[in-house]
Amino acid sequence: MPDKLEDIAPFDLVVFGGTGDLAHRKLLPALYHREQDNLIPEGARIIAVSRRPFSDEQYRDWARENLKEHLSEPCDHILERFLNRICYVSVNVRENLGWQDLSAKLAGFENRTRAFYLSVSPDFFGPICAALGEHNLVTENCRVTIEKPIGKSGTTARLLNETIGAVFKEDQIFRIDHYLGKETVQNLMALRFANVLFEPLWNAAHIDHIQISVAETLGVEGRGGYYDTAGAMRDMVQNHLLQLLCLVAMEPPESMAADSVRDEKLKVLKALKPLDPASVETNTVRGQYRSGASSEGGAVKSYLDDLGAKSSQTETFVAAKLEIANWRWAGVPFYMRTGKRLAKRVSEIVIQFRQLPHSIFPATAGQLASNKLVIRLQPDEGVKMQVMIKAPGPGNMRLKEVPLDMSFAEAFQVRNPDAYERLLGDIIRGNQTLFMRRDEVEAAWNWVDPILEQWASDPRPPRGYTAGTWGPSSSIALIERDGRTWHDDENECC
Ligand code: NAP
Numbered sequence: 001m002p003d004k005l006e007d008i009a010p011f012d013l014v015v016f017g018g019t020g021d022l023a024h025r026k027l028l029p030a031l032y033h034r035e036q037d038n039l040i041p042e043g044a045r046i047i048a049v050s051r052r053p054f055s056d057e058q059y060r061d062w063a064r065e066n067l068k069e070h071l072s073e074p075c076d077h078i079l080e081r082f083l084n085r086i087c088y089v090s091v092n093v094r095e096n097l098g099w100q101d102l103s104a105k106l107a108g109f110e111n112r113t114r115a116f117y118l119s120v121s122p123d124f125f126g127p128i129c130a131a132l133g134e135h136n137l138v139t140e141n142c143r144v145t146i147e148k149p150i151g152k153s154g155t156t157a158r159l160l161n162e163t164i165g166a167v168f169k170e171d172q173i174f175r176i177d178h179y180l181g182k183e184t185v186q187n188l189m190a191l192r193f194a195n196v197l198f199e200p201l202w203n204a205a206h207i208d209h210i211q212i213s214v215a216e217t218l219g220v221e222g223r224g225g226y227y228d229t230a231g232a233m234r235d236m237v238q239n240h241l242l243q244l245l246c247l248v249a250m251e252p253p254e255s256m257a258a259d260s261v262r263d264e265k266l267k268v269l270k271a272l273k274p275l276d277p278a279s280v281e282t283n284t285v286r287g288q289y290r291s292g293a294s295s296e297g298g299a300v301k302s303y304l305d306d307l308g309a310k311s312s313q314t315e316t317f318v319a320a321k322l323e324i325a326n327w328r329w330a331g332v333p334f335y336m337r338t339g340k341r342l343a344k345r346v347s348e349i350v351i352q353f354r355q356l357p358h359s360i361f362p363a364t365a366g367q368l369a370s371n372k373l374v375i376r377l378q379p380d381e382g383v384k385m386q387v388m389i390k391a392p393g394p395g396n397m398r399l400k401e402v403p404l405d406m407s408f409a410e411a412f413q414v415r416n417p418d419a420y421e422r423l424l425g426d427i428i429r430g431n432q433t434l435f436m437r438r439d440e441v442e443a444a445w446n447w448v449d450p451i452l453e454q455w456a457s458d459p460r461p462p463r464g465y466t467a468g469t470w471g472p473s474s475s476i477a478l479i480e481r482d483g484r485t486w487h488d489d490e491n492e493c494c
Helices: 021-036 056-070 076-083 099-106 122-134 154-165 183-193 224-249 258-271 277-283 303-307 419-429 438-456 473-480
Strands: 011-016 045-050 086-090 113-118 142-146 173-176 207-215 284-290 317-322 334-339 346-353 372-378 382-390 399-407 463-466
Touching: 011 021, 011 099, 011 419, 021 056, 021 076, 021 419, 045 099, 056 076, 056 086, 086 099, 113 122, 113 419, 122 142, 122 154, 154 438, 173 419, 173 438, 183 224, 183 372, 183 382, 183 419, 207 224, 224 258, 224 284, 224 303, 224 317, 224 334, 224 346, 224 438, 258 438, 277 284, 277 317, 277 438, 284 303, 284 438, 284 473, 317 473, 334 473
Parallel strands: 011 045, 011 113, 045 086, 113 142, 142 173, 207 334, 284 463
Antiparallel strands: 207 346, 284 317, 317 334, 346 372, 372 382, 382 399
8 A cells, every 4th residue: 555644643753873874865865755755744853863063954954955966856845845844963972962952852752653763883873772761762652773784793783683672672673674675676575476477486396596686886985994894795695685585585474564574584594504614615705896997987996995905805796606495495596696896787686497398399499598587676677587489470480588578667657766765664654574673684694604704714815806897707607617607688688
């Protein structure tokens, strides 16, 4: 059911890190769009919190300027209506200052939905939650949202979960993974569970293998300080890629209720076959970009130069082969890859079906390609099914592979909402279906931790790859030694 204004009661959304990169690039534009769609009720307030000493007016000026930069055609009167809901409070978390001001701002509004969004360094998650508890700002109808990364390992994630759990109940904690808010990711569930067509084929008997690729063309872009402490495994695989894998591989949940979906995702994570040190060597590849060319052709610097460092063991690329040890997926490899400064910006899931058991067609008809379902998350969200048809025209039977292609932008002439719009709406409504539960996060670390430990004990640096390529050649070898290749749209027939 689409969001309806009358279903949303006035709320207070408190955004810690209101002057940060995520707030100005994603959160404020997403909230503006909700305003534009008339989905923010009269009286709802957005309270931006950061360290710098802004007045409400100064913050609104700052926000206005940033929104004009990030929105394509903002409407002046909607923008002003939106800005008028925003006020600003200065809190210095490190110095423990400003909490009284925040308490005063929230006083008298205890009965409405109160949502805290922690868009700040993860080091502040614990201290902010503790301070919210100490100042009695956690109400019955309250929620807290935290951004990735949730911990740097299973141990630190558990500690963080416990610290937050001491103040908020699990059904008040929204661990955001914005990939889950993408239209196509939700469409993956619709495709699987709203059609009779796919589910009978969705298993080892019919699927040869699955690929999940999240490729970026950008480098670390001024976020090198954070990135160098994380790397691609912690920044992308532990959360986004494993979450996508869960949605592809999970059993049909009982319903779309948050815990039904999350129970099924958890079973997938628990069934991931752990990699011992020898299989880390054979089943994973870590790389780091060297200088090269951007996707537009200009020269780009190496990771080390971007970072301004002489050396770093941090991986900017990961490829891995995973196995899910259960009845549905036994023997079906899942190949994943993600990296920065790759050849093309693309995120997609590829379901490669098995070959036909027997061909009735003569050799002159041409080669039979197996069916393939490609679910594109970005840049052009859509679904494509590769099928075999008879090539048109007289003469002998000739077979041709063609795509049944559906681009969502073309199919629906509506604006494609950003994932944060959907997720912010869910936070206000209290719907946790698209948010990670504590046990999921910890189960994902259980698979990731041994790999990180093995890499940390290996003195060899990550394999270098030239910026603007598809990563180290060993990532190509990882899949090709199984007689398979990474999907590349440009090599597909049309
Ligand atoms: P950022 O640009 O570095 O912003 C940090 C924010 O924290 C600023 O608003 C800053 O306020 C505030 N801050 C710093 N020290 C503070 C203190 N002592 N007390 C109170 N506030 C303080 O960070 P970001 O990139 O927006 O990231 C925010 C969170 O989102 C992080 O957890 C990050 O890992 C996660 N995340 C970010 C992205 C992204 O694309 N940026 C993507 C995914 C996840 P002042 O400006 O007043 O100093």
